[in-house]
């Protein structure tokens with residue numbers, strides 16, 4: 001880009017997990033980790049837990065193979081600029097953006113992600129539903145330690161890594177933005193998202209999350225899916241064995257998500273997705289951020 005070119009952005013959120021959306025259909029922008037961190041900075045930038053770079057799959061080397069199935073690629077970045085495989089709240093907001101921009105029709109669509117193609121149902125208004133794929137539950141014993149307390153945790157992979165710890169009180173999750181909880185590097189060489197979970201009622205839990213690359217956020221969609229599946233197994237519920245879908249409500253600080261595990265093992269997530277603003281970057285500021 002030149003230092004006079006106007007580049008558009010939008011701001012959106014899903015259960016208060018907030019994102020800067022940067023449409024770049026032809027993949028012209030070179031979004032380094034530093035540039036993303038500057039854009040997501042809540043004081044000196046636009047501010048966001050992460051960034052949704054909107055690129056045509058055919059224009060991005062990482063997902064060209066998905067282009068026949070999914071026209072659009074959600075190139076997701078964490079707030080610190082690191083790359084993640086998948087973002088559950090992000091993919092709902094991404095679909096809401098595509099509809100808002102007239103790039104897709106309401107109904108069913110496919111979105112390319114680093115974790116594979118995700119199928120999304122987006123209506124003109126209201127909640128968005130995503131088929132999040134299958135959860136993998138490796139058997140490694142994981143322990144989460146914080147402020148002198150430790151909890152055994154369940155290792156769940158939803159395309160990205162999670163450690164789900166059942167705690168006595170969500171306050172035990174402490175000041176997560178300040179002190180990242182310990183996680184064993186041997187199990188999670190690329191870092192991990194950590195969910196702290198308490199029971200709220202039958203098939204109803206609440207969580208707080210410390211996200212890899214973003215700190216504590218008010219919601220995490222892949223995290224809510226990991227929590228629902230880990231809670232189901234703890235409860236002795238496995239739809240693959242009973243043939244009956246299991247739905248859990250997962251409360252997050254920014255709202256509530258409905259998660260259903262189907263007998264074929266796939267996990268569906270339903271929740272809100274909103275676009276709240278749109279504008280353009282100051283060309284000189286963006287040019288400096290990208291430099």
Ligand SMILES: N[C@@H](CCC[C@H](N)C(=O)O)C(=O)O
Pocket residue numbers: 017050078083084085086087088089090160161193211212213214217219220221222223
């Ligand atoms: N907030 C997201 C997850 C974003 C990626 C995560 N921080 C990671 O590094 O894996 C969600 O809604 O799933």
